[in-house]
Amino acid sequence: MIVRLSKTILSFSVVALVLTGFLTGGAAVAVERSAVLSRKDVFHPVFAPNGMVASQEATASRIGRDVLKKGGNAVDAAIAVGLALAVTLPRAGNLGGGGFMLVHMAGSGKTVAIDYREMAPRAAFKDMYLKVDGAVDKKASRYGYKAVGVPGTVAGFALAHKKFGSLPWRVLVEPAIALAENGIAVTDFMANGLERRRKTLGKWVSTRAVFFRNGAPVKPGDQLVQKDLAWSLGQIARHGPASFYKGEIAKRIVRAMKENGGLIVAADLAAYRPVIREPVRGLYRGVEVVSMPPPSSGGVHLIQMLNIIEAYDIRKMGPQSAASLHIMIEAMRRAFADRSKHLGDPAFWEVPVKGLISKDYSATWRKTIDRSAATKSEDVAPGEPAPYESPDTTHFTVADRFGNFVTNTYTLNFSYGSRVVADGTGILLNNEMDDFSAKPGAPNAFGLVGGAANAVEPLKRPLSSMTPLILFKNGKPWLATGGPGGSRIITNMLHLVVNLVDHGMNIAEGTVAPRIHHQWLPDTVRVEETLSVDTARLLSGLGHCLKVGRAMGSTQSIMKMGKGYYGFSDPRRPGALTIGY
Numbered sequence: 236m237i238v239r240l241s242k243t244i245l246s247f248s249v250v251a252l253v254l255t256g257f258l259t260g261g262a263a264v265a266v267e268r269s270a271v272l273s274r275k276d277v278f279h280p281v282f283a284p285n286g287m288v289a290s291q292e293a294t295a296s297r298i299g300r301d302v303l304k305k306g307g308n309a310v311d312a313a314i315a316v317g318l319a320l321a322v323t324l325p326r327a328g329n330l331g332g333g334g335f336m337l338v339h340m341a342g343s344g345k346t347v348a349i350d351y352r353e354m355a356p357r358a359a360f361k362d363m364y365l366k367v368d369g370a371v372d373k374k375a376s377r378y379g380y381k382a383v384g385v386p387g388t389v390a391g392f393a394l395a396h397k398k399f400g401s402l403p404w405r406v407l408v409e410p411a412i413a414l415a416e417n418g419i420a421v422t423d424f425m426a427n428g429l430e431r432r433r434k435t436l437g438k439w440v441s442t443r444a445v446f447f448r449n450g451a452p453v454k455p456g457d458q459l460v461q462k463d464l465a466w467s468l469g470q471i472a473r474h475g476p477a478s479f480y481k482g483e484i485a486k487r488i489v490r491a492m493k494e495n496g497g498l499i500v501a502a503d504l505a506a507y508r509p510v511i512r513e514p515v516r517g518l519y520r521g522v523e524v525v526s527m528p529p530p531s532s533g534g535v536h537l538i539q540m541l542n543i544i545e546a547y548d549i550r551k552m553g554p555q556s557a558a559s560l561h562i563m564i565e566a567m568r569r570a571f572a573d574r575s576k577h578l579g580d581p582a583f584w585e586v587p588v589k590g591l592i593s594k595d596y597s598a599t600w601r602k603t604i605d606r607s608a609a610t611k612s613e614d615v616a617p618g619e620p621a622p623y624e625s626p627d628t629t630h631f632t633v634a635d636r637f638g639n640f641v642t643n644t645y646t647l648n649f650s651y652g653s654r655v656v657a658d659g660t661g662i663l664l665n666n667e668m669d670d671f672s673a674k675p676g677a678p679n680a681f682g683l684v685g686g687a688a689n690a691v692e693p694l695k696r697p698l699s700s701m702t703p704l705i706l707f708k709n710g711k712p713w714l715a716t717g718g719p720g721g722s723r724i725i726t727n728m729l730h731l732v733v734n735l736v737d738h739g740m741n742i743a744e745g746t747v748a749p750r751i752h753h754q755w756l757p758d759t760v761r762v763e764e765t766l767s768v769d770t771a772r773l774l775s776g777l778g779h780c781l782k783v784g785r786a787m788g789s790t791q792s793i794m795k796m797g798k799g800y801y802g803f804s805d806p807r808r809p810g811a812l813t814i815g816y
Contacts, residue, residue, distance in 0.1 A: 276741050276743075276744060277744060278741070278743035278744045278746075278747055278803075279741070279743055280741060280742045280743040280794070280801040280802055280803040280813070281801065281802045281803065281813045281814070281815060282799055282800070282801055282815070283799055283800050283802070283814075283815020283816055284798060284799040284800075284815075285303070285635075285636040285799070285815065285816050286300070286303040286304075286309070286312075286633075286634055286635040286636050286800070286815055286816060287300075287633070287634050287793050287800040287802045287813065287814070287815035288300050288303070288312060288316060288631065288632075288633050288813070288814055288815070289631060289632045289633075289791035289792060289793055289802045289803070289804050289811075289812075289813040290316050290320065290629075290630075290631035290632075290791055290804070290811065290812065291320075291324060291327075291629045291630065291631070291719075291789055291791065291804070291808060291810065291811045292319075292320055292323045292324045292328070292629075292810050292811065292812070293810055293811070293812035293814075294319065294323050294414070294419070295316045295319040295320045295323055295324070295328070295631070296316065296631075296804075296811075296812040296813065296814050297812070297814060298315050298316060298319045298410045298411075299312040299313065299315055299316040299319075299631070299633055300312070300814045300815065300816055301410075302315045302402065302406075302407065303633075303635055303636070303816065304816050305402070305406075306401070306402070307400075307401060307402045307406075307407075307635075308399070308400070308401050308635050308637060308639050309338075309633040309634055309635040309637075309639040309640055309641045310338060310395050310396065310399040310400050310401075310633075310639070310641055311396070311400050311401055311402045311407055312633045312635065312641075313336070313395070313631065313633045313641040313643055314392045314395060314396055314400065314407045315407045315408075315410055315411070316631045316633065317388070317392055317631065317643060317645065318330075318392070318407065318408055318410075318411040318468065319410055319411045319414060320629060320631070321388075321411060321464070321468075322411050322414040322415045322419065322461060322464060322468075323414060323419055324629055324810075325425075325446075325651065325663055326425070326428050326627050326647075326650040326651050327627045327628055327629035327645075327646060327647060327650065327719065328629055328645075329386075329388055329645060329646070329647050329652070329662075329663060329665070330386065330388055330389055330464075330467065330468075330471075330479070330662045331383075331386045331388070331647065331652065331657070331662040331663050331664040331665055332353065332386055332387075332388055332645055332646050332647040332648070332652060332664075332665040332667070333351050333352045333353040333384070333386055333387035333388055333391065333645060333646070333665065333667065334351060334352065334387070334388065334391065334628075334643065334644050334645025334646055334701060335348065335349065335350055335351070335352065335527045335531055335643070335644055335645070335699070335701050335703055336348070336349040336351070336391060336395055336641060336642070336643040336645075336703065337349075337514060337525070337526070337527065337640075337641070337642045337643070337703040337704070337705055337715075337717075338395065338398075338399055338639075338640070338641050339639060339640040339641075339705055339712050339715075340399060340639050341637050341638030341639050342637070344710075346514055346525055346705060347398075347511055347512075347513075347514070348511070348512040348513065348514045348527050348528060349391055349394060349395055349509055349510075349511055349512075350391075350509060350510040350511075350512050350527070350530065350531075350696070351387035351388060351390055351391020351392075351394070351509040351510075351645075352387055352530055352531075352667075352696040352697070352699060353384030353385055353386055353387050353665055353667040353696065353697065354384055354385045354387070354503075354507060354694050354695065354696050355384055355385070355668065355671070355691060355692060355693055355694060355695045355696075355697070356384070356385060356498040356499045356500070356503045356693065357498075357500070357502065357503055357693045357694060358498040358500070358693070359498060359668070359691050359692065359693050359695075360691060360692075360693070361690050361691050361692065362674075362691075363375075363381075363691055364376040364668075364673040364674075364691070365673065365674060369674075371673045371674050372673075376666070376668050376669040376671075376673055377649065377653070377666050377669045378435055378438075378653055378654055378666065379438075379439075379495070379496075379497075379653055379654070379655060380491070380492055380495040380496055380497030380498075380653065380655060380664075381496060381497060381498060381668070382653040382665075382666035382667075382668045382669060383492075383497060383498075383499060383652075383653050383655075383664045383665055383666065383667075383668065384665055384667040384668050384697065385499055385503045385504060385507050386479075386507075386664070386665060387507060387509055388645055389471060389476045389479040389480070390476050390479070390480065390507055390508065390509045391509040391645075393475060393476040394509045394511070395641075398511075399639075404472070404475060405472045405473070408468055408471055408472035409472060411468050412465050412468045412469055412472060415460075415461040415462070415464040415465035415468060415661070416460070416462070416465040417460070418458040418459055418460035418461075419458070419459050420456060420457075420458060420459075421453045421454065421455055421456060421457040421458070421459050422455060422809075422810060423455045423809075424808075424809050424810055425453075425459075426452065426453060426454055426455045426457075428650060428651075429446055429452035429453065429651075430452050432650065432651055432654065433451070433452055435654045436452070436651060436654050437452075438654065439654060439655045439656065440658075441491070441655065441656040441657065441658040441659075442654060442655055442656045442663075444656070445461060445463070445464075445656050445661060446459075461661045462661070463656075463659055463660055463661030463662075464660070464661025464662065465661070466659075466660075466661070467479075467484050467660045467661055467662055470482065470483055470484055471484070479504070480504045480505055480507055481501075481504070481505050484660055484662070485501060485504045485505070486501075487657055487658065487659040487660050488504065488657045488660065488662070488664075489501050489504070490658075491655075491657040491658045491659075491660075492657075494658075495655070506694075512527075512528050513528065514526060514527065514528060514534065515527065515528040515534035515535055515538060515588060515592065516538075517537075517538030517541060517542065517592055519538075519541040519542075519545060519732065519736060520545065520736055520737070521708075522706050522707065522708055522713070522732075522736055523706065523707040523708075523710075524537065524538055524541060524704070524706060524732070525704070525705045525706070525707060526538070526702055526703065526704045526705070526728075527701065527702060527703055528581075528588060529578055529579065529580065529581045529586045529588065529698075530578075530579065530580045530581065530696040530697065530698055530699060531698075531699045531700070531701050531702065532574050532578040532698055532699065532700055532725070533699070533700055533701055533702025533703075533704075533724060533725045533728065534702060534704075535578065535586075535588055535591050535592055536570040536571070536573070536574055536578075536591075536725050537702055537704070537725055537728050537729060537732070538592045539566075539569075539570045539573070539591055539592055539596075539597060540563070540566040540567060540570045540725075540726075540729050541729070541732060542592065542593075542594050542596075542597035543562075543565075543566040543569065543570075543597045543600055543601055543604075544562050544563060544566050544733070545594075545597075546598075546601060547559075547562050549562065549733060549737040549738075550737045550738060550739075553738075554734065554737075554738040554740070554748065555748065555749060555766070555767060555770060556770065557770050557773035557774050557777070558606075559733075560751055560770065560774060561606070561609070561774060561777055561779070562604070562606070563726075563729065563730075563733070563751070564609070564751065564753045564760055564774075564779060565604045565609070565610060566600075566604075566729075567726055567729070567752070567753040567754065567755075568610060568612060568615055568753050568755050569600045569603070569615060569618070569755075570725075571722075571753070571754040571755035571756075572612070572615050572616065572617045572618070572755040573591060573617050573618055573620070574698075574755075575617055575686060575755065575756075576617035576686055576688065577591060577617065577620070577688060578688055578689065578698050579687075579688030579689045579690075579695075579698055580689075580695045580696040580697075580698070582695070582696070583692055583695050584687075584688040584689075586688070587620045587621065589620075589621065590620025590621035591620045593620070593621065596618070596620045596621065599618070600618065603615070607777065608777055608778050609777050609778035609779045611758065611778075612755050612756055612757075612758035613758070615755065627646070627647070627648075627649060627650035627651075627719060628644060628645070628646035628648075628701060628718075628719035628720070628721070628724070629644070629645065629646065629719050629789075630642070630643065630644045630703070630717040630718045630719055630789070630790070630791050631643055631791055632715045632716060632717065632791045632792060632793045632802070633793070634712075634715065634793045634795065634800050634802075638712070638795070640705060640712050640715040640793070641715075642703040642704060642705060642715040642716060642717045643703060643717070644701040644702070644703045644717045644718070644719070644724070645701075646665070646667075646701065646719070647663060647664075647665045647666070647667075648665050648666045648667045648669060648670060649666050649669075651663055652664055652665040652666050653665060653666035654666075667697050668691070668697070670689075670697035670698060670699060671689055671690065671691045671695075671697045671698075672686060672687075672688075672689040672690050672691075673691065675687060675690070700720075700721060700722050700723075700724045700725050701717070701724060702717060702724050702725050702728045703715075703716075703717040704716050704717055704728050704731075704732075706732065706735075706736075711795070712795055713794060713795060713796075714731075714735065714742070714792060714793070714794045714795075715792070715793050715794075716728070716731060716790055716791065716792035716793070717790065717791065718788040718789050718790035718791060718805065719788055719789055720787055720788030720789070722752070722754050723750075723752045723761070723787045723788055724788060726750070726751070726752045726753070726754075726787075727750055727752075727787055727788040727790060730745075730748065730750050730751075731745050731746065731790060731792070734748055741801070742792050742794050742801055742802070742803045743803040746790055746792060746803050746805050746806075747805075747806065749762070749763045749765040749766040749767075750762075750763050750787045750788070751763070751766065752787060758780060759780050759781075759782050760774065760779045760780060760781045760782065761782055761784045761787070762781050762782070762783055762784070763783070763784070763786055763787060764783050786807040786808075787807070788805065788807065789804075789805040789807050789808040789811065790805045791804055791805065791811065791813070792804075793813075799815075800815060802815065
């Protein structure tokens with residue numbers, strides 16, 4: 236059996252490559268042989284006794300690890316990682332976007348969800364992205380200043396720090412300032428990503444000033460110095476979130492909006508507030524599943540899918556078998572059908588969360604599943620439960636010596652967001668307005684179909700698929716994870732839960748295993764090329780339409796087992812690092 240990643244063929248026998256860091260960004264990492272790992276395990280996670288950071292970019296992971304070693308807690312380290320990623324992973328790490336953070340504090344035993352999702356400007360309106368003929372103007376919602384929602388990242392991090400942080404705010408910002416001021420080496424991954432988006436990035440003078448040299452995107456090995464971003468981070472270090480929402484940074488963002496036809500005004504930035512929410516909770520085979528509530532659809536539909544498949548003996552069917560994947564596909568199909576109708580910002584739409592995650596409701600869906608044939612999506616309409624998210628998102632997970640956990644997913648939506656840098660700030664701005672339903676029934680950039688629940692409205696938060704996740708055993712955190720991947724985030728989390736809970740894999744093996752995805756419409760099963768040809772043939776025989784696509788997501792995971800932490804960074808994208816101490 237082989238794993239093919241980005242056209243590279245890796246034998247499962249090359250465990251030594253993991254130990255030398257090949258699958259964690261090239262940095263050597265020691266792995267402890269422990270009784271909690273079995274000799275049958277082929278891939279092995281990283282071990283650390285005290286604390287751990289898993290992120291998509293190695294420099295940011297090391298910064299988080301250093302914060303932990305200095306005595307900071309998981310929240311401190313997470314904030315430092317998130318700010319560093321704004322410099323080192325500009326395609327997704329950000330100050331100009333938003334996201335969701337799940338925090339578990341061991342002392343209180345409480346888990347909270349921090350929603351710092353972007354909001355629509357006050358001037359936004361329902362049909363703002365429709366042309367005269369009623370068609371959706373896709374460019375307007377995806378590129379340029381009209382695509383930008385009011386950013387939430389800085390406010391979200393500041394709220395987490397105020398509630399749970401232990402080190403001074405400025406200490407957490409300073410590493411990112413140094414990276415922006417001194418520069419970072421451009422990697423092949425970054426250079427290739429910029430080159431692929433040369434046309435849309437190059438349209439904006441302010442963006443070219445940061446990422447272009449001599450009329451072309453920076454090349455591998457170039458030194459990327461971001462002086463304006465260093466200035467913005469310095470303002471944030473000295474003046475906190477007020478600098479971004481009411482101070483000098485805000486003034487520059489508003490000026491750029493006004494000069495380029497954007498909608499965000501000073502009042503929009505000043506009014507932005509992150510929200511602390513109660514996580515959504517479910518139970519799967521005795522394991523508690525805790526994740527984000529709306530406006531994330533991730534937690535609700537992950538629990539819904541798990542409820543549907545819980546009645547089947549997935550373990551007996553075997554990992555990656557056609558029988559088990561068929562059941563998972565059918566669960567995905569029904570959950571995403573419900574997503575199209577029922578999910579939106581709870582401040583604007585009554586989301587039937589309790590109904591959607593009830594086991595009785597999932598039991599009604601199970602009655603419509605034929606174990607010997609695929610259902611056609613045209614025959615699946617959103618259900619009626621009881622009354623009452625880009626491939627270039629990024630995720631990081633942190634655990635500390637106190638037993639605290641942070642799992643955070645944030646994004647600009649597209650890679651490099653709207654493609655515009657607010658002049659004088661160095662800050663890339665999001666294009667989250669595309670996550671709204673521009674027109675009922677019209678798919679967004681990820682093919683997701685929505686309706687009135689997710690229509691554009693002033694000050695509304697767009698629906699997301701981001702799914703930061705913590706699993707609990709016996710009331711204690713067992714796994715914290717999450718990842719990017721647009722609509723595939725939710726199904727990637729489903730794979731991890733099933734691989735660990737049903738099939739008993741360790742986190743490394745559960746991560747590397749092939750993934751599939753179905754989102755109701757289009758009626759296609761996305762599969763990674765690592766899926767067995769025999770399994771694919773059997774699924775096709777059941778009536779599923781399979782399409783081989785790119786690798787799905789990039790999960791960053793940490794597990795608490797025995798006297799330490801085991802972590803693993805997904806090898807599907809280069810440059811990631813899980814590191815502990």
